[in-house]
Amino acid sequence: MAMELRALLLLLLCFPGLQAQAPPAEERRREGGTLYVQCPYTDKTSGDQWKRWCRLKDERCYDLWASTTYPSQIPDRFTIKDHPTAKIVSVTMTDLKAEDSGTYACESSYSPLKRISLNVFKEELQWELDTLQVQCPYSTTWCRREGQTECRVMASTESRSTRSNSKAAHDRTSLMYDRLNTLTVTMRRLQAQDTGTYWCALSSGRTRVMEVVLSVFKRTQQYTAKESGNISVQCQYKNTDYGAVSKAWCKEEAGTSCEILVTTSSGLSGNQRTSQDGRVRIQDDTQQGIVTITMEQLQAQDSGVYWCALHESSGLSRMEEVTLEVSEALSDTEGSSQATPLGNSPTPSSNVNTFILLSVVLSILLILALITSAALCVRLQKLLERTGNQGAEDTYDNSEGTAQLGSTERRESSKDDSKGLKHNNLDLQSQPSSEGPLYCNIEPSQAHRKPQGENVEYAVIAFNQLPRNDAG
The missing domain is CATH 2.60.40.10 (Immunoglobulins)
Structure with a gap:
């Protein structure tokens, strides 16, 4: 070898x-x-x-x-x-x-x-329900590439092409030659499953002339709602192409099938219809090219994938895909304030952390309150001691004070500590007076008044008359 x-x-x-x-x-x-x-x-x-x-x-x-x-x-x-x-x-x-x-x-x-x-391949990016047009020079066949060697014929000038409204891709494809003998390929009502590699070819797909890589994307919408709530969905389309076509609202089942819930009608009742259970309504505005679907009294089992679709005898052609998620409503005993999105409920660890944080905050507040109370008590005690000392000093000063009424003065005092009674006798010798003895009670004005049994001070003042001077 x-x-x-x-x-x-x-x-x-x-x-x-x-x-x-x-x-x-x-x-x-x-x-x-x-x-x-x-x-x-x-x-x-x-x-x-x-x-x-x-x-x-x-x-x-x-x-x-x-x-x-x-x-x-x-x-x-x-x-x-x-x-x-x-x-x-x-x-x-x-x-x-x-x-x-x-x-x-x-x-x-x-x-x-x-x-x-x-x-050199041509790349085509399209949306669902769009129309693809490709010019294939020197070609007679439009085929879809499958595997490494096979190219399945979709349409060919060598056989009569069909223009029916079949859902199958090969029945939605047509061919036409122009004046320059260039083949024009047209694919209508594109769907996501049309994504793939195609050839402009000769001899029933055996000889490649040009390659086209087609990608078809879905238009999608997403909605979330609560049980017993409502939603309204709008899907747009080209009214010039599909205004006269019936529309449908269906729920996607396993595989590619879609269960029809409600459809529009071009009959006497107009383009608005209601489902059998009365919870779904569909309305088609053919002037604006908008289909409006309303779902009421939503339930948790309404969650899923829906289609706005063209409804034809050949089947359904998806216009837009709508994903709906309906979350369960909380019971009355739980309270509306406890409502949280599904999957976002607080975990036990978060509750423990919250409890610890609250405990720390309350402890700090309690310590601050104790410190404040102690400071107020100390301040109040000092204020009371200051007030008592000042009152005692004022009482002593008033009891000892005397008036100089004459040249000579005699003062006698006696105190009874057990009764708190004070007697002051003043014998004043002054100028003769015709008046008799003068009695007065002296009560300190600056001392704080006390209830019954308070200390009272009495003073007896006697004036002794001197011998009159006849000469005077």
Whole structure:
């Protein structure tokens, strides 16, 4: 086996023309992309010889004017350069188009250096219910790629194409030739399951002319509600295309089936209908292209996936997908304030943390209250002691105070500590007076009055008359 490989390699090196028998290298690019190819050559391929980049068709290489001999005639999208030192010819193709798909070759003085099988695919991004149109030059067949080799025919000019309203993709596809003999492929009412790889082909899909990668996306909406609540859903459509088509509201079941709950009608009752249980209403505004669905008195089992859909004899075609989640309402004993979204209930660890935090806060408040009470008690005690001392001093000063009424004074006092009664006798000798003895009670005015049994001070003042001076 090793000897055979060495012999084959030796033949390729000695006879470069045999390289043309090698299968072409596969290159796949998106439209707008760039292809860069390097074509090596041997010493026997003189660097003075011209090099070119051509397209093969029916085993013939048609010149694209991408040549080192006429560099001024190279298209803007093509670049070809010869690197004699490295013995490499490099080719660059920019801004690739789907029609650039095909087989290409590097040649040196009509000796093939390398072959490339280029596949430039067209990428199409569409929404459900949109319409796809593709122009396929030199094609007769539209097929869907399945597996590595099979391409299932969707429509072909070799057989009569149908334009029925069938839900099947091949029955929603039509072909038409224009004046330039270009085939136009039309796919209507696209659905997500139409996503895939398609070919513009010849001979019933055996020969690829152009590849189209189609991606169809669903329009989606999401709603959340509580039990016994209501929701209103609106779905838009092109009224020019589907205004006359009946609409439906259905709930998705296992697989791709959808159970119809309510449909519109073009009869005498108008485009508003109500479900059998009276909880679902549908209304179609064909002027604005809007379908409105209202669901009332929701229940937990209403959660699920719904469709706004076209309702035809062939089946349902989804317009939009609506996801609804209905959460259970709390019982009256729990109180409305305890309502929380499902899955967001507090955990036991969070309750423990909350209890610890409250305990710390209450402890701090209690300590502050005790400190404040102690400070107030100390302050009040000091205030009472100060007030008592001041009152005693005032009483003593008042009891000891006397009036100087004459030149001589005699004072006698006696105190009975057990009764708290004080007697002050004052014998004042003064100028003679015709009046008799003067009695008065003296009560300290500055001392605080006490209840019955308080200390009372009495003073007896007697004036002794001196002998009259007859002469006076």
